[in-house]
Amino acid sequence: MNEAITLKKNRPLVEVRGVCQTYDKGSAGKLIVLDQVGLTLTSGEIVGLLGRSGSGKSTLLRSIAGLIQPSQGEITFEGAKVTGTPDGIAMVFQSFALFPWLTVLQNVELGLEAQGVSPAERRQRALSAIDLIGLDGFESAYPKELSGGMRQRVGLARALVVHPKVLLMDEPFSALDVLTAETLRTDLLDLWSEGRMPIESILMVTHNIEEAVLMCDRVMIFSSNPGRVVAELRIDLPQPRNRQDPAFRALVEDIYARMTARKEPGSPARDGVFPGTGIAMILPRVSTNLLSGLMEAVAAPPYNGHADLPPLAASLQLEIDDLFPIAETLQLLRFAELVEGDIQLTAAGKRFAESEVDARKQLFAQQLAAYVPLAAHIRRVLDERSGHKAPARRFRDELEDHMSEEYADQTVRAVISWARYAEYFAYDEESDLFTLDNPV
């Protein structure tokens, strides 16, 4: 008996070897989303894929589900190569992905219907899945009548009813409020530890570090642009885990440090954050309100200019996907430094936090001119032209030689919003023109 369980525990279910995923960008070459990713998922474990947006973790999940074909490398499920969408793997979505025109029961039955299961058996199996997941009484409700938590329960029941061996979860709790998410996590962990679900292994994508430490036996940390596995951590804390436990906190801290670590020790830290160099750097759209808000928060007590990221994120109620782009933009603008999971304001950052509006704008414009090559480039072109006007299209085209259309658009928009705040140059959406004349 015991032997059987250990045997089951060590069986490799999914194996990912050397998977690359690239997208063709036309003339600009290829955009690498996943770069040589390897992973083994064995039965009896919950594995978390942790990384920021753009790290390709969702892409990897979809490749395992057979929804997309990797450009290179191999994925096997129970020894067989994944070509179509294999039976035995089911998925739970961040957006729940429920069919609004089907009732809870019909939504849960959908996968069985696709397998050609007869209506009577379908109903019986669906009802027991609904029962298991705590949805009794909601069978005839439509998704729009349910709260987010209940909807994700439907998503879970729908995945479980087809008796999968592997359950893939794509940020399953990130669309829920804090309380609901916690309840769902606990319920899922209970079902898992009591062995009441037919699944043998769970692979979940998350960008919530605490969630990963709370639920997973193993965490793979992804870097972004391109997505690579940069670290793998085994988490041996016994379940149920306590967030206040010092060992738990230490793990969270450790992961933060690893995620803010410089990619290569030799490279200049600041410019290495965003992919691309010079004007071709892909910039995130971060509002100047968030930038100044974070600087003020770090400047104020108790941090006084130097903050540890995990408690800062917790007190500001920001997840890493929200916090990191802000912090890294500050780093790009030399308002702050990110070191080993800590953020420290530079002299300019401290000055900014203490200044009034006009001085702030001036300071921001200086940093923009000095450290954001695209902004300086646009300004230079505007200065050179006699009419001080230049079509934004021109710069977008220029960027598209180096990046995809969406990234070019995003980057230009980011620069526009920063330049508008700093009154560095103006932009007119109607005519799509950059100008120097600010409305007086």
Place this chain on the structure above:
Amino acid sequence: MIFQPHNRSSQSDAAALARGRIAPNIYDLIAFAMLAALVMLLARGAADMRAPADLLSTSPVTLDIGNLPEYALRTTLRMFAAIIVSLIFTFVVATLAAKSRRAEMVIIPALDILQSVPVLGFLTFTVTFFLGLFPGSQLGAECAAIFAIFTAQAWNMAFSFYQSLRTVPADLDEVSRGFGLSAWQRFWRLEAPFAAPGLIWNTMMSMSGGWFFVVASEAITVGNTTVQLPGIGSWLALAIDKQDFKAVAWAVATMAVLILLYDQLLFRPVVAWADKFRFEQTAGQEKPRSWLYDVLRHTRLIKIAGLPFSWVWQRAMLLRLGRRRIVEPTPSPLWLAKALDYLWLAVIIGVALWGIVAAINYISQTLGWHDVFEAFSGGLVTLLRVILLIALASLIWVPIGVWIGLRPAIAERVQPLAQFLAAFPANVLFPFAVVAIVATGVNPNVWLSPLMVLGTQWYILFNVIAGASAFPSDLKEAAAVFRIRSWSWWKNVILPGIFPYYVTGALTASGGSWNASIVAEVVSWGNTRLEAFGLGSYIAKATEAGDFPRVILGIAVMSLFVTLFNRILWRPLYVFAERRMRLN
């Protein structure tokens, strides 16, 4: 143009699709040429089929009140036959366009042009063609009438369905693929339900428009062939011929009853039912209601009667028709795909060129440059009429619509009335206008014009009402708090707020007016005949004379005008409205 069920998200999808189709491109030209060739072929074929003129004289239409219910029924049946054909067309053609890139290259521009082709212009060939197809039976004439209604409704339905298929939510697509739904299951579980609200709304709007064409197409004269199908349209034509005022009044009343029944027994229940397919995860918003739907839902007998159907349906869902989709098809080498693309493009350009040459040849056999000039100047006059009348109707109905829309209690009662009026075939009312013009002796060139917007102005009204009703109350309150009044209120608050709705309404009204010009620029009452100079009367006269080359020329010119008018004015406005004046 696609009608939107006042659902903002799908409207923005439509705008996104429309944005790509503003500047006329090579595909528009190709589509245009191909259609011209097709029409020309049809005309030639039709000319060869000499249909017997006395075909339908065996059971002539009479002005006997006792016959009116039967006529009404037959008119309605024609409508339903057309709607079924349109649905089949939609499912086949739109699905093809959504699934095959090469088919899409031809189908979408073709649909776009077809939307601008005057429906009644077609009648000339189709009547002759179908009469020749079924010699000696009424079936040919029936087919021609049904085809006329079909051409009035199929295009926008197909567009709506295509647009939905192209915008199926990515996560639901992934679920369907993850579970390995077959193509058949995927269609019925994902694609058809997702497309349902838009398609149903478009079907209903098309049907409203269809009444106009069924009336116009039942009694028609092409050259020496006169067709009178038993129906309200023929009744009306006869009444006009005999100058029987009472019979015209009866036709109006019957039409009103028919549309009322259609609204209550079909339109509303179906819209109420389709509400569950709306792709919004949130509850709230006002639900469309229908007493009949409520009754049906609560009737046990209906449920029991429906059981066998639901059993069959459930079994049908288990069918595994269609290959299970395996990831993405392995792409063929890039050069091969490119080469095939060019080959395909060469083929369609070749066909189009041939079409242009053949059509020009055909027309130039009998017509010269002065005819082209005549058609174009007629087109300009009709264009002027459309612009002036839409502007006039907007001036009248926008303020009224805003006033009504901001008062929910009134809007609730007026809105169905406006929709009813939009569905009412205005051509039934034409005789009254003729009598009035003759009696007062005013210039028909001016006074026939209002007939063109008689039926279509209501689209402006009910869209504006919908827009004003949906205007957010916080903005209303903000305007009140800051005392924004009079012109400033109109300019800065309400006009931008209703603009997207107004554009939809005006666009529909303008399209309808072009179509209506064919019956509105030439009207008669007994032997009295009034005529206004314009492209509509040009086509109408050519039809009557059975002069096919002139009809083709007229249709081509009108399609050109409508297409350019849409591209230059309406579509940019539509895109602008979506980009700048969205309220959410």
